Amino acid sequence: MGPAGACWRGGRGPCGLRRWLSSCAVAPRVCVVGSGPAGFYTAQHILKHHGEARVDIYEKLPVPFGLVRFGVAPDHPEVKNVTNTFTQTARSERCAYYGNVTVGRDVTVAELQRCYHAVVLSYGAEDHRVLGIPGENLSGVYSAREFVGWYNGLPESQDLKPDLSCETALVLGHGNVALDIARILLSPLQLLRKTDITDGSLAALACSKVKRVWLVGRRGPLQVAFTIKELREMINLPGARAVLDPADFTGLENTIKGAPRPTKRLTELMIKTALEKPVEKAVEAQTAAPREWGLKFQRSPQEVLPSADGRRARGVRLALTRLQGSGDSAKAIPTGDTEELECGLVLSSIGYRSVPLEPAVPFDAQRGVIPNSSGRVEGVPGLYCSGWVKRGATGVIITTMNDSFDTAQSVLEDLQRGVLDVATSREGFGAVESILRSRGVRPVSFSDWEKIDAAEVARGRAAGKPREKIVDPQEMLQLISH
Ligand code: FAD
Numbered sequence: 001m002g003p004a005g006a007c008w009r010g011g012r013g014p015c016g017l018r019r020w021l022s023s024c025a026v027a028p029r030v031c032v033v034g035s036g037p038a039g040f041y042t043a044q045h046i047l048k049h050h051g052e053a054r055v056d057i058y059e060k061l062p063v064p065f066g067l068v069r070f071g072v073a074p075d076h077p078e079v080k081n082v083t084n085t086f087t088q089t090a091r092s093e094r095c096a097y098y099g100n101v102t103v104g105r106d107v108t109v110a111e112l113q114r115c116y117h118a119v120v121l122s123y124g125a126e127d128h129r130v131l132g133i134p135g136e137n138l139s140g141v142y143s144a145r146e147f148v149g150w151y152n153g154l155p156e157s158q159d160l161k162p163d164l165s166c167e168t169a170l171v172l173g174h175g176n177v178a179l180d181i182a183r184i185l186l187s188p189l190q191l192l193r194k195t196d197i198t199d200g201s202l203a204a205l206a207c208s209k210v211k212r213v214w215l216v217g218r219r220g221p222l223q224v225a226f227t228i229k230e231l232r233e234m235i236n237l238p239g240a241r242a243v244l245d246p247a248d249f250t251g252l253e254n255t256i257k258g259a260p261r262p263t264k265r266l267t268e269l270m271i272k273t274a275l276e277k278p279v280e281k282a283v284e285a286q287t288a289a290p291r292e293w294g295l296k297f298q299r300s301p302q303e304v305l306p307s308a309d310g311r312r313a314r315g316v317r318l319a320l321t322r323l324q325g326s327g328d329s330a331k332a333i334p335t336g337d338t339e340e341l342e343c344g345l346v347l348s349s350i351g352y353r354s355v356p357l358e359p360a361v362p363f364d365a366q367r368g369v370i371p372n373s374s375g376r377v378e379g380v381p382g383l384y385c386s387g388w389v390k391r392g393a394t395g396v397i398i399t400t401m402n403d404s405f406d407t408a409q410s411v412l413e414d415l416q417r418g419v420l421d422v423a424t425s426r427e428g429f430g431a432v433e434s435i436l437r438s439r440g441v442r443p444v445s446f447s448d449w450e451k452i453d454a455a456e457v458a459r460g461r462a463a464g465k466p467r468e469k470i471v472d473p474q475e476m477l478q479l480i481s482h
Helices: 014-022 037-049 077-091 109-115 144-152 176-186 199-206 228-235 252-258 261-275 280-288 397-416 429-438 446-462 473-480
Strands: 029-033 054-058 095-098 118-121 141-143 168-172 212-216 240-242 291-296 299-306 313-324 331-342 345-348 383-385
Touching: 029 037, 029 109, 037 054, 037 077, 037 397, 077 095, 095 429, 095 446, 109 118, 109 429, 118 397, 141 144, 144 176, 144 199, 144 345, 168 176, 168 331, 176 212, 176 228, 176 291, 228 240, 228 261, 252 261, 299 331, 313 345, 383 397, 446 473
Parallel strands: 029 054, 029 118, 054 095, 118 383, 141 345, 168 212, 168 345, 212 291, 240 291
Antiparallel strands: 299 313, 313 331
8 A cells, every 4th residue: 555545544444435535426626736745745645546536736936846846956866756756647637737827916715715625735935034143134145045046946046146256155054955055065066067957056156266164053963954865975075075073073972872773873974074084095085175064063143244344244153052951852052152253155044934825824923834734724624735834844855745645635534524515516727717817827737847848858958967947937938838
């Protein structure tokens, strides 16, 4: 039994439910908002377990796949293979994709609810957490979201043009996104050239003067959020050496004896890198390395310091911290001491954040999520949510898959129990299309996307890359208009 069966809830078995659902007179119409992993996995599960349901996916950009296209690092092509499964779902005759439709602007959730039996909000996290410190808005300070979007071709980040003329960059955060950014900044150009990184960012990185990246975290080595694969990639990065302070790791070997295996292995790798003397040949290679990176622990940003003219970042003042408690729940408490670190580039990688869609849709501003119970939006029957907007902006694609299956299961159960009224048919896209036409919106179909995809792959092939992303939505629309 696949993962769908594993998360089965409710009294009737999957086969019984499938039989029952197939006997319904009116085919349920479900609409999903957002075409990232959450949207596609929700659609996939509903289509697989309901033989009649039809699912329409609405996406604000012309192109699908959310953060798989605009977040996942260009040098991690294997992660992007999930798009093959999403493509299969989109090609199902009971599924349709409508890109270039911003829900909340081009069509409201209330309008969608009138056209569909159920609406699932899977619109991800469109914002970032702010540092909330003086100097945050100085030039040279960027959020990870903007920076990642810039090198990955996110249309709204194409004007970023980050200033890479300094030697030292500081990344605030100890998660995988922070490591992705450090790796992209320090990777040899010949490695990046073979990826789907945009031409524009490749040209900027070719002129980059950045040769040192500090990754700064408020807590200690036992609290880092990155995983061993990403750490190993940094340690093995050609032309870059790791600078870890042995003092940060002394005594940790004993502390991790009873720790969960992933924490133990990750910490052991950090300890090995910090404490072990490299063999002679490696020493030569290391000292010759033109670039370096390091992890700085127990430091919390207090202020981004301005240059003499007050316009640019020239460094960051960090408050030193001590840990109160242990493990994941350890808190960083300022000791009262501070330290200044010089850098011309500050990248804040402290998390993405969802935004409210419309006043009519409940939103917990504190947690940055839509309040829900197993994906059922609180107080709004027929409205559901999945993915980062459901549980907050954490977790990898597999985590998002599981919680999307959970939401899809809630939809199926509500269909079965009659919570969703399918006695009357709903028009689905037929009705939405006229709303969109009246507002001058031209939806992009999945076969339109496949034309854009083919054009990108062809442009990339010429340059030896898997694809050259088109970064201007207007150009995408022109490409499919004839
Ligand atoms: P998203 O992927 O953000 O999808 C949301 C979609 O909704 C987007 O396409 C967006 O355009 C659309 N949308 C937004 N607003 C509207 C609207 N109003 N109307 C219509 N559509 C809208 N996971 C891994 O497993 N491996 C990795 O290597 C990895 N790398 C990552 C790198 C970065 C930089 C980040 C940020 C995350 C990474 N992840 C990785 C995590 C993974 O990307 C997420 O778990 C997953 O994308 C969350 O899915 P989602 O569908 O909730 O959100």
